Amino acid sequence: MQAIVMSGSIPLHCKPVIFDSFALMPNAKVICMSSDQPELEYILEPALGTSQDIADRVKAIVRRHLVKFDPDDCMLVFVPYLDKGKKLAKMLGCSFYSGQEGTGDKDQ
Numbered sequence: 001m002q003a004i005v006m007s008g009s010i011p012l013h014c015k016p017v018i019f020d021s022f023a024l025m026p027n028a029k030v031i032c033m034s035s036d037q038p039e040l041e042y043i044l045e046p047a048l049g050t051s052q053d054i055a056d057r058v059k060a061i062v063r064r065h066l067v068k069f070d071p072d073d074c075m076l077v078f079v080p081y082l083d084k085g086k087k088l089a090k091m092l093g094c095s096f097y098s099g100q101e102g103t104g105d106k107d108q
Contacts, residue, residue, distance in 0.1 A: 055088050062092055
């Protein structure tokens with residue numbers, strides 16, 4: 001099995017968390033490039049029991065941050081499974097995008 005984990009910006013100190021979260025082998029290849037994006041906030045949460053617990057926590061985090069948003073701000077929530085992402089998007093009242101969708105730039 002092969003896994004490719006991509007992110008626009010994961011701090012190096014988060015590498016062990018990423019390896020553990022995605023069950024990557026210690027010899028997995030990591031390609032890093034310099035990035036400086038101080039506007040990004042990383043939220044690492046302890047493991048929760050059920051998918052519903054996770055969805056409820058994500059909803060609380062999103063609601064807490066939306067009050068600080070400007071009209072041009074955006075938020076990305078990454079999910080491991082399409083069905084969970086669609087359910088979460090419905091719960092949050094927002095659109096859902098995946099690489100399998102044939103949407104244009106406006107929808108993305």
